[in-house]
Every structure is written in structure tokens, then in C-alpha cells.
Amino acid sequence: MNSGSATVGRAELRHDSVMVLAAFCRTLGAAGVAITTDRTQYFLAAIDHLDVLDVEQVYWAGRLTLCGDPEDLGTYDAAFLAYFSGAGVVNKPALPHPIQLRIAPVMPQSDDAAESAELESGADPLQAKAAEVEVLRHSDLGQLSADQRRELARMLELLRPGLPMRRSLRRHPGRSGSVDPRRTVRAMLQAGGEPARLARRERRTTERRIVLLIDVSGSMTPYADSLLRFAHVLTRRLGVDCEVFTIGTRLTRLTRAMAERDPNRALAACAATIPDWSGGTRLGEVLKAFTDRWGQRGTARGAVVVIFSDGWERGTPELLAEQVGRLQRLARTVVWVNPHKGKAGYQPVQGGIMAVLPAVDHFLAGHSLATLEELLEVVRHA
Amino acid sequence: MQTPSNDSTVSSESDGAALAFASPAALTAALEKTGYLPDQGIATAAFLAMAMRRPLLLEGAPGAGKTALAQALAEITSANLVRLQCYEGIEAAQALYDWDFPRQVLHLRAAELGPRSELDAIEESLYTERFLIERPILRALRHSPSVLLIDEIDRADDEFEAFLLEVLTDFAVTIPELGRVEATVAPLVILTSNRTRELHDALKRRCLYHWVEHPSLEREVAILRARMPEISLRLARQVAFAVAKLRVAELLKPPGVAESLDWARALQALGCSELDPENAAMTLGAVLKYREDSERITAQGLSALLAS
Numbered sequence: 301m302n303s304g305s306a307t308v309g310r311a312e313l314r315h316d317s318v319m320v321l322a323a324f325c326r327t328l329g330a331a332g333v334a335i336t337t338d339r340t341q342y343f344l345a346a347i348d349h350l351d352v353l354d355v356e357q358v359y360w361a362g363r364l365t366l367c368g369d370p371e372d373l374g375t376y377d378a379a380f381l382a383y384f385s386g387a388g389v390v391n392k393p394a395l396p397h398p399i400q401l402r403i404a405p406v407m408p409q410s411d412d413a414a415e416s417a418e419l420e421s422g423a424d425p426l427q428a429k430a431a432e433v434e435v436l437r438h439s440d441l442g443q444l445s446a447d448q449r450r451e452l453a454r455m456l457e458l459l460r461p462g463l464p465m466r467r468s469l470r471r472h473p474g475r476s477g478s479v480d481p482r483r484t485v486r487a488m489l490q491a492g493g494e495p496a497r498l499a500r501r502e503r504r505t506t507e508r509r510i511v512l513l514i515d516v517s518g519s520m521t522p523y524a525d526s527l528l529r530f531a532h533v534l535t536r537r538l539g540v541d542c543e544v545f546t547i548g549t550r551l552t553r554l555t556r557a558m559a560e561r562d563p564n565r566a567l568a569a570c571a572a573t574i575p576d577w578s579g580g581t582r583l584g585e586v587l588k589a590f591t592d593r594w595g596q597r598g599t600a601r602g603a604v605v606v607i608f609s610d611g612w613e614r615g616t617p618e619l620l621a622e623q624v625g626r627l628q629r630l631a632r633t634v635v636w637v638n639p640h641k642g643k644a645g646y647q648p649v650q651g652g653i654m655a656v657l658p659a660v661d662h663f664l665a666g667h668s669l670a671t672l673e674e675l676l677e678v679v680r681h682a
Numbered sequence: 683m684q685t686p687s688n689d690s691t692v693s694s695e696s697d698g699a700a701l702a703f704a705s706p707a708a709l710t711a712a713l714e715k716t717g718y719l720p721d722q723g724i725a726t727a728a729f730l731a732m733a734m735r736r737p738l739l740l741e742g743a744p745g746a747g748k749t750a751l752a753q754a755l756a757e758i759t760s761a762n763l764v765r766l767q768c769y770e771g772i773e774a775a776q777a778l779y780d781w782d783f784p785r786q787v788l789h790l791r792a793a794e795l796g797p798r799s800e801l802d803a804i805e806e807s808l809y810t811e812r813f814l815i816e817r818p819i820l821r822a823l824r825h826s827p828s829v830l831l832i833d834e835i836d837r838a839d840d841e842f843e844a845f846l847l848e849v850l851t852d853f854a855v856t857i858p859e860l861g862r863v864e865a866t867v868a869p870l871v872i873l874t875s876n877r878t879r880e881l882h883d884a885l886k887r888r889c890l891y892h893w894v895e896h897p898s899l900e901r902e903v904a905i906l907r908a909r910m911p912e913i914s915l916r917l918a919r920q921v922a923f924a925v926a927k928l929r930v931a932e933l934l935k936p937p938g939v940a941e942s943l944d945w946a947r948a949l950q951a952l953g954c955s956e957l958d959p960e961n962a963a964m965t966l967g968a969v970l971k972y973r974e975d976s977e978r979i980t981a982q983g984l985s986a987l988l989a990s
Contacts, residue, residue, distance in 0.1 A: 338887060342736070346890075349733040350706070350726070357706070360726035368886040370741065370877075370893050469771025470839070481783035482775075489805055493790045506839075541879075555880065588932075596934065597744075598836070598878025626934075 317352045318344060324383050325366065331379040333372045339365060355384065371553075437669045442522030442639065449525070455669060456529050457563065461537050462680035464604050466632075468506035477502030508632065509541040510534065510679060511600055513590065515609035516546045516574060517581035523639045523667070524577070525567070527608050530672055532558055532566045543599055547586040547609070548576035551593070581612055583652060584619030591626050604682040605631040606675070608666065610640050611652035621655035628659045633682040637666035637675060703729060709758075717908040718747070718754035719901055727892040728755060737850050737871035739886065742894030745938015748874040752831040755870060761827040764869070766818035768838040774845050778855060780815045789813070809859035819849055826867040836875040840882070847885050897939060899926050905939060906946050913950055920957040921946045924987050925969065931979065934972045945969040959984040 321344060329335035346361040359380055367376050436448060436455065444452060473480065483499035490496070512531050516524045535542045535558040544554040557569035571577070587607075591600065605627055613620050628634045636656060640646055642665035648654060657663060662678050665671040703709040706722065706729040713720050713728075720728070728751065731738035740748040756763035766777055786808050793804045822830040835843065849855060850871060854864040873889060875881060897905060902922040906913065925942040937945075948968040954961045962984045970976045979987060 334883075336887065342734070342890075345734055346730050349730060356722060357726065360723055361730065363723070364727050364730055364890040364892055368883065368891050373893060469769075470773065471771075482781070485781075485783050485786055488787065488790065489808070493794050493804075592934070594878075597876050601878075 313352070317347065321347060321352075321358075321362075324362070324380075327383050328362075328366060328376065328379045331375050333366060333375050333379070334368070335366060358384075371556075440639075440642070440667050441526040441669075442667065444526075452526065452669060453529055453563065456526070456533050456672075459530075459533050459673070459676065461534055461540075461676045463537065463540055464508040464510070464632075464680055464682045465505045466508040466602065468504045470504050470506070471501040472504050474500055474502035476500060507539055507541050508682070509543065509599070509603035511595075511603050511605045511631075512542065512544045513587070513605065513607045513609075514544070514546050515548065515581065515583070515607075516577055516579075517548045517612070518578045519581070519610050519612050520608070520639070521578045523608070527666075528554075528567055528570055529563060532563050535559075536561065543594070545590060545594075546570075546574050546576075547581070547583065547590070547607075548574075549579045549582055549586070550576055551586045551589045552576070553594075580614055581609075582615050583609060583611070583613045584615045584617075584623055587620065587623040587627065591623060591630070595627060595630055600627055600630045602632050604633050604635065604679050606635045606637060606679065608637045608639075609652075610638050611636075611648075611650045611656065613650070613652035613655075617651040617655035620652050621659065624656040624659040628661070633661045633679075634659065635662040635664060635675065635678060635682070636660040637664045639665065639667035641665040642667035642671055703732065705729070712758040713754050714908070716754045716757045717905075718750055719897075719905050719908060720751070721897065721901065723892060724751060724894065727890055731872075731890055732870060734890070735868050737873055737889045739873045739875065739881075739889035739891050740894050741875050741877055741891070743896060743936070743938060744876060745940040746894040746896055747939050748872075748894055749831065749833060750939075752829055752872040755872070756829040759827060759829070759870070761829045761870070762822070762825050763829050763831060764818045764822040764825075765831045765833060767833045768835050768842070770837055770839065772838050772842055774842075776817055777819050777842070777845075778817050778849075779820045779857060780817060781809070782813045782815050786813050811860070814857075814860070820855065820863065822869040823853060823855065823863055823865040826865055826869065828869040830869040830871045832871065832873045834876060835873050835885075836877060836879045836881065843882055843885055847882075847888065850885075850888055896929060899923065902926070902939065902942060906942065909943055910946055910950065913946055914955060917949065917954070917956055918946065920988065921949070924957065924962070927987055928969065928979070931982075933970070933975045933978070935970070935975065937969045941969045941971075957988060959988060962988060 322340060325335050325340045325343060342365040343362055346365050347358065350357040350361050352358060362380065363373070363376055367373055433455070436444075436452060439448070441452070471477065471480075473483065477500045480499040480501040483501075484496070487496040487499060488494065512534070514520075514524070514527050514531060520527075531542075531544045531554070534540060535544060535555070542555075544558050546552045546554060552574050554570050554573060557573045558566050560566035560569050594600065595605075607624075611620075624634065624636075636653075638648075638653065641648070641663070648657060648663075661682075664675050664678065666675050703712065706725040709729045709732075710720055710722075710725040713725070727738055727740075730736070740751070742748060752765075753763055755761075789808060790804065793807070816824070819830065822828040832846070835846070838846075852864075853868040854862060856862045896902075899922055902925065903915075903918045906918040906922060907915065910918075921942055925937050925945070929936045945965060945968045948965040949957065949961060952961060952965065963980070966976055966979070966984075970979060
């Protein structure tokens with residue numbers, strides 16, 4: 301548009317630039333920014349209004365049209381630099397395949413003599429299976445075999461979490477509540493102007509937000525997989541308003557990664573997002589980062605906040621206590637889940653746990669499926 | 683590529699194309715005249731929003747000047763600034779239009795007392811311009827040119843977002859009793875969000891997206907001087923420097939540009955020609971809004987904050 305130089309070269313320049321810029325969009329898509337055809341079109345349209353030979357203008361045109369989230373900005377900057385300086389480009393890893401569901405037979409497949417003998421002796425295999433499930437429900441998530449882990453993943457998916465509710469400011473027609481002038485006047489008109497029955501409207505209820513903060517530091521590693529699966533089950537529940545973060549040496553938001561429907565894909569996406577698996581913990585600092593960047597602005601306000609952590613804190617317990625206190629003032633309920641609490645002889649003696657207990661509304665175990673079900677009940681009635 | 687001659691405002695009041703600027707640089711120059719000093723990102727964003735007729739979604743720290751941009755844009759294009767503050771539970775009736783029900787009922791009763799007329803005629807007279815209450819979006823559509831500022835969209839819920847998407851797609855609404863209302867010139871739409879909730883991708887895709895940062899030290903000094911020409915360069919520098927230090931000082935609520943302006947105004951009102959620990963202590967409430975923050979900074983010593 302502004303390029304007022306020789307018209308001969310213009311069409312050529314335009315063609316070349318479209319090729320280069322469209323290829324840049326592909327690069328950016330490969331680097332992990334969600335690029336759609338319409339975004340590419342907006343980008344090219346934006347360039348039409350600007351100077352395609354000015355790097356800064358191209359940079360801003362792309363950043364304004366191709367990004368949609370502050371998390372995209374870092375990727376965009378890196379890809380822009382790599383593409384326009386001619387350096388190599390990092391591709392994002394391919395997604396794993398979704399799991400194939402198989403129906404596991406309840407009856408033993410092998411015709412083992414001992415087993416058939418057992419069958420004849422009257423032990424019901426269905427009962428045995430049921431007992432196995434019951435045992436698994438109560439076993440420690442941190443000490444499962446690979447088979448048990450798979451079984452547990454299936455059982456987690458069968459959870460049907462109930463959601464906490466709150467009153468919404470939206471109103472809908474109802475029997476009680478304030479007068480609904482719109483419907484009342486309509487009714488009056490139909491009655492030829494005679495005052496008819498007063499129509500009323502009442503407050504609706506809506507789902508209360510749930511915030512899950514999952515500690516993925518070294519001491520919580522055995523539980524991380526199951527807890528992330530649990531979080532996925534909750535986020536996939538219809539109508540839920542759920543935000544998931546991991547805490548470790550830094551804060552990572554997983555809500556986007558959790559949007560994947562297939563649990564294995566979601567978990568792989570989470571794993572790719574979390575930079576600090578099994579690292580140390582700086583609970584206090586990371587909780588502060590959460591409250592500063594998310595909680596105080598609104599994410600934690602009136603929400604049910606669940607923190608999964610054993611409270612091992614490298615930093616000072618005072619900072620941790622201060623931050624949990626802050627969260628408690630913002631949130632409706634703060635639930636602290638410590639998997640070690642379920643172990644025999646556990647005493648809350650770690651400095652971190654001691655410091656936060658006064659500011660926590662519920663202190664739960666959450667080391668097994670049964671205790672996670674208890675947690676869901678607590679959350680539902682929060 | 684750009685010739686300096688077309689580096690100025692193109693004005694044509696007649697056909698409503700008065701919102702056209704030749705380049706981001708021209709827009710920057712116009713904005714600077716109003717006292718709003720944009721960086722290149724904001725200028726390009728606003729320029730493209732005007733040129734492409736696309737809503738601009740601004741996110742960023744509170745107090746980084748998102749709302750001020752809309753005001754400045756309205757000023758330079760001599761458009762009406764229409765502001766729609768979103769809140770939880772906001773519905774189309776609060777954003778678009780509503781009927782004045784009490785007056786309609788009065789009118790109905792009065793019509794019945796007068797000479798007998800047909801019910802149809804009465805009903806028709808009830809749904810006319812007279813009883814229509816314009817809400818912000820309708821006002822922005824009917825009074826072109828306008829800048830429509832939709833503030834804190836993240837506070838509204840999903841249903842409202844879907845409704846907005848519809849309006850922002852064709853800049854027209856249909857009022858069943860009156861007919862279709864279409865903007866002669868599509869309003870320039872600025873949406874702001876504090877990211878308390880993820881917006882839908884559909885809405886984001888319609889918009890240009892810009893993340894607003896706090897201004898650099900030099901820019902902040904320039905902003906203070908532009909907004910308050912009466913304060914000395916020395917005071918402006920001291921305030922901007924102290925605020926920049928506060929922003930990296932692990933506070934519950936780091937101060938934005940609005941706070942540094944407030945602080946400078948407070949100092950000005952007290953007749954201070956420079957910032958020293960004594961008057962900083964007196965005016966700290968203008969820049970820090972949490973007791974914990976004030977205590978922390980006071981404990982660290984105000985002279986440390988002011989020392990360069």
C-alpha cells in the first residue's frame with residue numbers, strides 16, 4: 301500500500317513476499333504456535349498495510365495477527381529470529397498415538413490346572429476381581445506395578461466428579477426473586493393492558509472454579525503421573541471451570557495441555573510443557589508467582605484451590621505460610637493434599653506443612669484412589 | 683518505501699473514512715499530540731486495527747495504559763468513546779438495548795384512558811424509539827464514528843463472549859420490533875482482558891492481539907512530562923526511576939503508569955520540587971495500594987529506593 305516505487309517490481313515483490321511469509325507461518329506452526337488459515341490471511345493482509353521490507357513492521361504484523369496468548373510470544377520471537385536470520389528451526393515432537401482400548405476378560409484365559417481347581421473349589425472369579433479392585437482402590441499410588449498403574453488409569457477415568465456450585469449473577473425466569481419487567485409487560489400487553497401476574501426472575505447457580513496446584517518436585521515424583529491423570533479427569537468433566545498448574549522450581553500452567561481429550565496425549569502434552577520434573581521445590585516462591593500472576597487477578601477469587609504437595613520446602617517456611625494465607629483470603633476454600641499423610645505413623649512435622657496448616661481449610665491424604673474420591677466429595681461441598 | 687509527503691493524516695470527513703492514517707509513524711505522531719506516547723508495538727497494533735477494521739485485544743499488567751489508548755484513539759479521530767465495562771452476569775440487555783418498561787406501562791395506562799383505539803396501534807406505539815434505551819454497543823453502532831472500548835471482557839461469561847463475537851462479526855444488530863441497525867462506519871473496537879480466564883479461540887482469532895508491557899524508563903519520563911507539563915524533568919525522572927525499582931521489587935501489586943502519574947500529581951499537589959525520603963513516605967499511598975507492600979518498602983528504607 302505504501303510502496304510507491306516502480307510498479308514493475310511490485311507484483312514480483314508481492315509474490316515473493318507472500319511465499320516467504322506463508323512459509324514463515326508454517327515454520328511458526330511447526331514450532332508450536334496454533335496457526336490457522338485465517339490467521340495466515342490476516343497476517344498477509346496486515347503486511348499489505350505495512351512495509352514488507354521493514355523487518356520491524358513485519359515482526360509486529362506477525363506478532364499481532366499470529367499470536368493469541370502471552371505464552372505464544374516467546375516461541376514467536378525465537379521462530380522469527382531463526383527464520384529471518386536463516387538459522388535452523390526446532391520442530392516440536394510428534395504426538396504419541398492414542399491408546400487402543402481392549403476389553404480385559406474377567407475369566408482367566410489360561411487353562412492352568414491350579415486355577416481350574418480353584419474355580420471348582422467355589423471361589424467366584426468375579427468376586428476375586430472385585431476384591432482386587434477394592435485392594436487397588438486403597439493401595440498407595442506411589443507403589444503400583446506397571447499393570448496396576450494401567451488398571452488405575454482406567455479406574456480414574458470412571459470417576460464422575462460432582463462439582464461445587466455457587467450463585468451466579470445471571471438471572472433466569474423463576475417462581476421467586478425480583479420482578480422481571482420484560483416478561484411482565486409482555487403479559488400485560490397480551491391481557492390488553494390489565495395488570496397480569498408478575499413474572500419473576502431468580503439467580504442461577506453456576507459451577508465454582510476449581511484450581512489444582514500439583515507439586516512435581518522430586519519427593520512427589522511417584523504420585524505425579526496419577527495426580528495429573530486425576531486432574532485430567534476433572535478438567536474433562538462437562539461444564540467444569542478448572543485451571544491446572546504444576547509447582548516445582550517454577551510455575552507451569554497446564555490448562556491448555558489438559559484440553560486434549562485422550563488422557564495419554566494430554567499427559568504427553570503436559571510432560572512436554574513441564575520443564576522442572578522431579579526437580580527441587582521452592583513452594584513459597586512458586587505459590588507467590590501463582591498468586592501474583594493468576595490468583596489475585598481473579599483465577600483464585602472465590603475458587604476451590606487444591607494444593608497437592610508434601611510440603612518439603614527448600615526456602616523459608618515463613619514465605620510459604622504467608623503465601624498460603626494470601627491464597628486463603630482470596631479463595632473460597634484451600635485444600636491441602638499430602639500423599640504422605642495416608643502413611644502409618646505420619647506426623648505433620650516438616651517445616652512447610654507445620655507453617656501452612658493454620659491457613660488451610662482441609663488437610664487430606666490423597667495417596668490412593670479411595671482418598672482421591674474423598675477429596676472430590678470435599679471439593680464438591682466446598 | 684515511504685515518501686515523507688504521505689506521512690501525514692489523511693482527512694476526509696464526508697465519507698466516514700476519517701480514521702485513516704498513512705502509517706504507524708503518522709499514528710504515533712497524532713497520538714503523541716494527545717499526550718499518549720505509544721511504543722512501536724502499540725502504534726502498529728492500533729494502526730492495523732484501523733486499517734484492517736479488526737478488533738484489537740489488549741492484554742497486560744493492570745495500569746499499563748490499555749484504557750488510555752482507547753481514549754487517545756477516540757480523541758485523535760474525533761470519534762465518540764463508548765465504554766462497556768464487563769462484569770459477571772452481564773447480558774445482552776445491558777450491552778445492547780433494553781426497553782423502558784415503567785414508561786411503557788404508564789403509556790399503556792394513559793392510552794387506555796384516552797379515546798378508544800386499536801390495541802395493535804397501542805402496541806406499536808409501545809415499541810418505538812421513545813421507549814428504547816440505548817446501551818453501549820447500540821450507541822457505538824448508531825453514532826459513527828466511534829471507538830468502542832469493551833473493558834475486562836474476561837469478567838463476562840462464555841455466553842456473553844459468544845454474543846459479542848456475533849456483533850463484532852457484522853457490526854449490526856437486529857431489534858425485532860424496530861429492524862436492523864447497522865453501523866455506517868464500523869466502530870474501532872478495543873477489548874481489554876486481565877487474563878483471569880482463557881478467552882475462546884474464536885474470539886481471539888477475530889482480533890489482533892497485543893500484550894502491553896510497562897513502558898521503559900525514558901518513555902515513562904516522557905509520559906509524565908507529556909501528561910503533566912508543569913513538573914520538572916528532575917522530579918519526573920525521580921518518580922519514573924523509583925517506580926521502575928518498585929516494579930521489580932516483588933510486590934503484591936506492582937505500580938502501573940496510572941500509579942506513577944498519581945504519585946507525581948500527589949507530589950505536585952504538596953508542592954514538592956523533588957522526591958526525597960520524607961515526602962516519599964507521605965505520598966507512598968498514591969503508588970502502593972497494599973499495606974504489606976508499603977511495609978516492605980518502608981522496612982527496606984525509602985532512601986534505598988530513591989538512591990540511583
